[in-house]
Amino acid sequence: MMLNEAERHQLETEGFLVLEDFMTPQRVEAMRLRIAELFREQGKNAGGEFKQEPQTDRLANLVNCGEIFEEAVAEPKLMACVSAVLGPEFKLSSLNARSARPHSDWVQPLHCDTGALPDEHGFTVCNIVWLLDDFTTENGPPRYVPRTHRSGKLPEQVLSNPMADHEDQRLITGKAGTVVVMNAHLWHGGTANRTARPRLALHSFYCRRDVPQQQYQKRLLSSDVQQRLSPLLRKLLALDDPLNDDLSSLQSGRSGFMK
Numbered sequence: 023m024m025l026n027e028a029e030r031h032q033l034e035t036e037g038f039l040v041l042e043d044f045m046t047p048q049r050v051e052a053m054r055l056r057i058a059e060l061f062r063e064q065g066k067n068a069g070g071e072f073k074q075e076p077q078t079d080r081l082a083n084l085v086n087c088g089e090i091f092e093e094a095v096a097e098p099k100l101m102a103c104v105s106a107v108l109g110p111e112f113k114l115s116s117l118n119a120r121s122a123r124p125h126s127d128w129v130q131p132l133h134c135d136t137g138a139l140p141d142e143h144g145f146t147v148c149n150i151v152w153l154l155d156d157f158t159t160e161n162g163p164p165r166y167v168p169r170t171h172r173s174g175k176l177p178e179q180v181l182s183n184p185m186a187d188h189e190d191q192r193l194i195t196g197k198a199g200t201v202v203v204m205n206a207h208l209w210h211g212g213t214a215n216r217t218a219r220p221r222l223a224l225h226s227f228y229c230r231r232d233v234p235q236q237q238y239q240k241r242l243l244s245s246d247v248q249q250r251l252s253p254l255l256r257k258l259l260a261l262d263d264p265l266n267d268d269l270s271s272l273q274s275g276r277s278g279f280m281k
C-alpha cells in the first residue's frame with residue numbers, strides 16, 4: 023500500500039501521480055449511479071453547501087451521502103500519497119463531485135486550491151481526482167503547468183490572464199477508473215467540454231491539520247453518519263479535534279478556482 027520510490031519521486035518533482043486502474047469498473051459504476059441519484063435528488067440546490075460554478079454540475083459534502091464515499095476518503099494507498107505530500111498530520115478538507123456539462127466553453131482559471139501557497143512547514147493542500155468518465159483532450163480534462171507547485175507563486179500573481187492557455191500547460195487524460203493525486207499547489211484548472219456528454223470527476227481534497235478545512239465536516243455531517251463512523255474516519259474528518267473547531271471560523275470556504 024505504500025508508495026514505491028518512482029511514485030514518490032514523481033509526486034515530489036512533477037506534483038502529481040497517475041494511478042491507472044485504481045478503481046474496478048464496478049466501483050466506477052456504483053459511484054456514477056449514486057452521484058446521478060444525488061444530482062436528481064438535489065436538483066438546483068446541488069453543490070450549495072459549498073458553491074455552484076458556471077456550466078458545471080457540482081455536489082458537496084459527499085461523506086454524508088453513502089458508505090461508498092466513506093471508503094473513498096480513507097483508501098490506504100491514497101493516504102500514503104497524501105502523507106508523502108503533506109506529512110503525517112493531515113485531514114479531509116472536502117469531498118465533492120464535479121461534472122463539466124456538454125458543449126461548455128467554461129474554462130477555470132489556472133489556480134492553486136484554496137489559493138494557498140506552501141508555508142514555512144511545507145505543502146498544505148493535496149487533491150485527488152477520481153476519473154468517473156474517460157478524460158480525453160476534448161471533454162474538459164484538467165490542465166496543469168508542470169512543476170509550478172514549487173514556484174512559490176500563485177498564477178494570479180504572475181499571469182496577466184490565468185484563464186488563457188499557458189505555453190507550458192499539459193492536459194490530464196486517462197481512462198475511467200484512474201485516480202490522479204495532485205499536489206494542489208500545482209497550477210491547474212478544468213477546461214471546456216467540447217463533447218456531447220458530461221465529464222464527471224470526484225475530488226477528495228485534503229489539507230494539513232493546522233489549516234482550516236474547506237468544508238467543516240463536523241457541522242455538515244448528519245448526526246447519524248457521525249455516530250457510525252469508525253475511529254479512523256473520525257480522525258480523518260477531524261471530528262474530535264479542538265484545533266479544528268477553532269479553525270472552523272477561518273474555514274477557507276474556497277476550493278478550486280474561487281479565491
Ligand SMILES: O=C(O)CCC(=O)C(=O)O
Pocket residue numbers: 120130135162163164210211212213223277278279
Ligand atoms: O475536475 C476538474 O477538471 C478539475 C477541477 C478543479 O481543478 C477545481 O475545481 O478546482
